[in-house]
Amino acid sequence: MWTGLPARQRANAVIFTADYGEAGALDELGRGTGLPTAVSSHHTDGWWGPGHPHATTVVAVAPGPGRMPGYEDDLRRNFRHVRVAAALLNPDGVRNVEWGGHVYVCTGPRRPWGGMWRDLRNYT
Secondary structure (H helix, E strand, C coil), X not given: CHHHCCHHHHCCEEEEECCHHHHHHHHHHCCCCCCCCCEECEHHHHHHXXXXXXXXXXXXXXXXXXXXXXXXXXXXXXXXXXXXXXXXXXXXXXXXXXXXXXXXXXXXXXXXXXXHHHHHCECC
């Protein structure tokens, strides 16, 4: 997914996860694959900041709709273009909180990514 973005777009992109567990998993399992450090606005992870504050592409990872209803609507309020790039499944069919989630590619931010950060932070 990440490597499918053009190099120029990746240079101005961040990976944003809906919760700190997803960020940690991507950082751990993605080590050595060329992925940037994932950012999350969940709980205290939000204090680390938005990563690249001038990002124009956000690759957003979200758990299944039962866990975070309305997440895609929130993305659409902040970005002009939001597309589902992948579904979150696992090869063993384990139906955890990630099952049925999506990876979104978001472009055309309605305001600077760094400026959105404060409003994106959540403690639920």
